[in-house]
Amino acid sequence: xxxxxxITCYNDLLYPEVGRAMVRLLRRLGHDVAFPAEQTCCGxxxxxxxxxxxxIPLVQRFTAAFAGYDAVVTPSGSCASMxxxxxxxxxxxxxxxxxxxxxxxxxxxxxxxxxxxxxxLIDVLGVTDVGASFPHSVAxxxxxxxxxxxxxxxxxxxxxxxxxxxTLVDLPRSDxxxxxxxxxxxxxxxxxxxxxxxxxxxxxxSGAEVLTAGDTSCLMxxxxxLSRRGSPVRVMHMAEILAATGTDG
Amino acid sequence: MTSSxxxxxPPTPRRDRAERTFDGTPPFPEAARRALADDQLxxxxxxxxxxxRTKRAAAVGERADWEALRLAxxxxxxxxxxxxxxxxERFEQAVTTAGGIVHxxxxxxxxxxxxxxxxxxxxxxEVVKVKSMATQEIELNEALRLEGIDVWxxxxxxxxxxxxxxxxxxxxVPAIHRNRTEIRDIFIDEMGRVGRPAPTGLGxxxxxxxxxxxxxxxxKFLRARVAISGAxxxxxxxGSVVVLESEGNGRMCLTLPEVxxxxxxxxxxxxxxxxxxxxxxxxxxxxxxxxxxxxxSIWTGxxxxxxxxxxxxILLDNGRTDVLSDPTGRQALRCIRxxxxxxxCPVYERTGGQAYxxxxxGPIGAILTPxxxxxxxxxxxxxxxSLPYASSLCGACFDACPVRIDIPEVxxxxxxxxxxxxxxxHRVPTTEAAGMRVAAWTxxxxxxxxxxxxxxxxxxxxVGRRGRIGRMRGPWPVSAWFAARNLTTPARxxxxxxxRRTHGGRVGGGNP
Numbered sequence: 001x002x003x004x005x006x007i008t009c010y011n012d013l014l015y016p017e018v019g020r021a022m023v024r025l026l027r028r029l030g031h032d033v034a035f036p037a038e039q040t041c042c043g044x045x046x047x048x049x050x051x052x053x054x055x056i057p058l059v060q061r062f063t064a065a066f067a068g069y070d071a072v073v074t075p076s077g078s079c080a081s082m083x084x085x086x087x088x089x090x091x092x093x094x095x096x097x098x099x100x101x102x103x104x105x106x107x108x109x110x111x112x113x114x115x116x117x118x119x120x121l122i123d124v125l126g127v128t129d130v131g132a133s134f135p136h137s138v139a140x141x142x143x144x145x146x147x148x149x150x151x152x153x154x155x156x157x158x159x160x161x162x163x164x165x166x167t168l169v170d171l172p173r174s175d176x177x178x179x180x181x182x183x184x185x186x187x188x189x190x191x192x193x194x195x196x197x198x199x200x201x202x203x204x205x206s207g208a209e210v211l212t213a214g215d216t217s218c219l220m221x222x223x224x225x226l227s228r229r230g231s232p233v234r235v236m237h238m239a240e241i242l243a244a245t246g247t248d249g
Numbered sequence: 250m251t252s253s254x255x256x257x258x259p260p261t262p263r264r265d266r267a268e269r270t271f272d273g274t275p276p277f278p279e280a281a282r283r284a285l286a287d288d289q290l291x292x293x294x295x296x297x298x299x300x301x302r303t304k305r306a307a308a309v310g311e312r313a314d315w316e317a318l319r320l321a322x323x324x325x326x327x328x329x330x331x332x333x334x335x336x337x338e339r340f341e342q343a344v345t346t347a348g349g350i351v352h353x354x355x356x357x358x359x360x361x362x363x364x365x366x367x368x369x370x371x372x373x374x375e376v377v378k379v380k381s382m383a384t385q386e387i388e389l390n391e392a393l394r395l396e397g398i399d400v401w402x403x404x405x406x407x408x409x410x411x412x413x414x415x416x417x418x419x420x421x422v423p424a425i426h427r428n429r430t431e432i433r434d435i436f437i438d439e440m441g442r443v444g445r446p447a448p449t450g451l452g453x454x455x456x457x458x459x460x461x462x463x464x465x466x467x468x469k470f471l472r473a474r475v476a477i478s479g480a481x482x483x484x485x486x487x488g489s490v491v492v493l494e495s496e497g498n499g500r501m502c503l504t505l506p507e508v509x510x511x512x513x514x515x516x517x518x519x520x521x522x523x524x525x526x527x528x529x530x531x532x533x534x535x536x537x538x539x540x541x542x543x544x545x546s547i548w549t550g551x552x553x554x555x556x557x558x559x560x561x562x563i564l565l566d567n568g569r570t571d572v573l574s575d576p577t578g579r580q581a582l583r584c585i586r587x588x589x590x591x592x593x594c595p596v597y598e599r600t601g602g603q604a605y606x607x608x609x610x611g612p613i614g615a616i617l618t619p620x621x622x623x624x625x626x627x628x629x630x631x632x633x634x635s636l637p638y639a640s641s642l643c644g645a646c647f648d649a650c651p652v653r654i655d656i657p658e659v660x661x662x663x664x665x666x667x668x669x670x671x672x673x674x675h676r677v678p679t680t681e682a683a684g685m686r687v688a689a690w691t692x693x694x695x696x697x698x699x700x701x702x703x704x705x706x707x708x709x710x711x712v713g714r715r716g717r718i719g720r721m722r723g724p725w726p727v728s729a730w731f732a733a734r735n736l737t738t739p740a741r742x743x744x745x746x747x748x749r750r751t752h753g754g755r756v757g758g759g760n761p
Contacts, residue, residue: 020744020747051689144645148644163564181642189729191383224734225734228734
């Protein structure tokens with residue numbers, strides 16, 4: 001199986017350690033992972049902000065970059081949902097604007113092979129215990145796009161529960177949005193922050209040392225609030241925890 | 250706060266005070282900012298939405314066939330919308346045959362004029378009202394007041410809003426932003442000005458408040474000769490009109506007065522009684538978390554010797570056919586006004602409904618209001634254009650919607666229309682449009698992205714401290730992010746650069 005890593009643009013720039021954790025984890029499970037250098041971005045920011053036309057070249061690039069792989073794995077439920085749910089719509093838009101019809105088939109062929117990390121580990125590799133060790137108390141925030149758009153369900157919880165030494169603490173109202181919402185965070189900053197503070201209160205109330213999720217975008221927002229409030233609670237992507245073996249974690 | 254309980258002025262209707270309307274509401278971010286500063290509002294909303302959310306989840310969870318019901322509801326509505334002109338003519342024919350009088354109103358002005366003329370023709374100077382979204386949409390109360398007609402809202406929450414010279418903030422519970430103490434104070438201060446005063450020594454117990462409202466409203470029910478209602482459904486087959494309510498006030502309005510005027514959006518039709526069955530299951534569980542609706546009134550035209558002897562039905566377009574012309578946006582017309590989307594929305598829960606500047610608040614308002622105001626055809630004002638962005642796209646609304654309106658999909662679609670209007674009207678791009686263009690250009694090739702990452706990494710080293718950037722001033726969007734949030738410093742070496750340097754950690758000491 002030829003597996004490619006889709007790092008996503010903001011993980012590439014802001015959280016390269018998440019990508020390295022993905023590589024470490026997948027190699028430990030015996031799978032080599034390629035990083036197609038032609039990749040850039042799934043186009044979600046433009047799509048969701050109303051700049052759908054600008055998305056077309058990004059979707060074309062994404063489709064071309066990953067076409068030759070059996071599976072694409074990404075540390076973002078949100079970007080995976082953009083590819084699976086909305087790339088077909090962008091392909092349709094491209095055709096309406098005079099692009100060749102091939103993009104529709106190419107997108108339709110690739111989109112179902114794009115997986116968020118927990119889906120890839122459990123559904124594709126069939127692994128729940130990834131052999132990780134992380135002796136800390138952890139709260140898990142199920143991000144909206146991974147749960148409502150992708151339907152990852154309890155996969156992340158099953159993976160985290162199998163981690164040696166990890167204590168999973170209950171996060172109240174965990175299914176509530178954190179208020180990030182992409183450009184919503186800066187177009188409606190007051191509301192975004194108000195929602196985020198309620199999430200932070202729940203995280204602090206949970207007593208967890210670490211807050212984790214399958215999307216660093218949401219963690220960037222929650223972590224930014226935690227950091228501004230001077231909280232010692234760390235935010236870590238799920239991949240970093242699953243990659244940890246106690247010697248490196 | 251002065252108390253006028255029991256000693257208020259005689260019940261002389263006041264005509265000197267205008268009904269409040271949503272005119273002048275600022276764009277959503279600003280309206281939200283003001284609402285967020287109101288701690289009492291936040292507390293009231295948080296409590297109310299949490300309660301109703303939990304109850305709804307339980308009521309829906311009881312039905313193993315919920316998803317099938319949702320699909321049926323969506324399919325029935327789509328069928329009607331697909332064939333709307335023919336269905337409406339069928340409905341009109343049936344209503345007329347049953348003794349009703351049908352009027353067609355293109356917009357709010359026409360609808361309001363028709364209602365006012367009917368009330369005047371009957372020599373009435375006051376009307377009682379059943380809670381109705383359509384009449385709020387067209388601001389009927391204010392239009393009638395200008396004609397010298399007193400309008401009495403009879404739904405408890407609408408009464409609270411009207412007495413408090415307030416605006417509704419929820420589709421189902423318009424006074425959701427008020428708590429018991431506030432309601433008691435409104436009753437004590439205001440009831441006496443417009444009718445029977447609040448009982449002396451009124452407390453804030455819900456049963457006591459309800460009794461005060463009952464006593465206050467009773468004289469209006471018994472006196473009024475004309476009633477005005479909306480409609481939850483109209484059955485095209487038989488011309489029957491359906492109103493669902495929980496308090497019995499609707500039943501009083503629909504049966505006691507001599508004249509009944511119903512204002513109904515053209516999208517409210519279902520083809521047959523059998524179709525109605527689906528919605529009588531979907532609506533109560535979604536809105537009030539009840540298994541069965543308490544008061545369901547259904548009437549067909551006029552029945553001699555029973556109920557109103559004159560029935561006028563006004564079929565309202567007011568932008569609906571424009572919505573129908575948009576293949577993505579038209580699903581908003583499936584809406585049955587249950588407010589499940591409001592109750593689960595993280596934005597609505599914090600800002601309340603008035604920030605949306607429309608009779609339709611929350612997620613459904615964010616997609617319905619701009620469409621009714623013509624966004625598919627022409628640019629809309631700044632307040633309207635801000636509504637599709639009043640969402641984090643979390644998707645909770647779509648999950649809760651009993652007729653499967655994909656609200657996030659429509660929000661994103663409308664954002665696209667706003668951007669296109671903006672690009673067509675701005676010769677110089679806005680800050681946002683310029684930023685998006687630069688971002689799109691950068692993301693077009695990995696070389697440009699890599700270069701941008703190097704620049705960001707260097708900039709991060711200048712402004713970052715211990716791996717994070719704290720308070721930072723700058724133009725939007727920098728100011729908007731850093732007002733309350735820190736940010737991780739952009740990496741010195743991006744993942745892309747690390748992979749190229751170490752071949753994915755295989756050389757150069759670059760363990761992944």
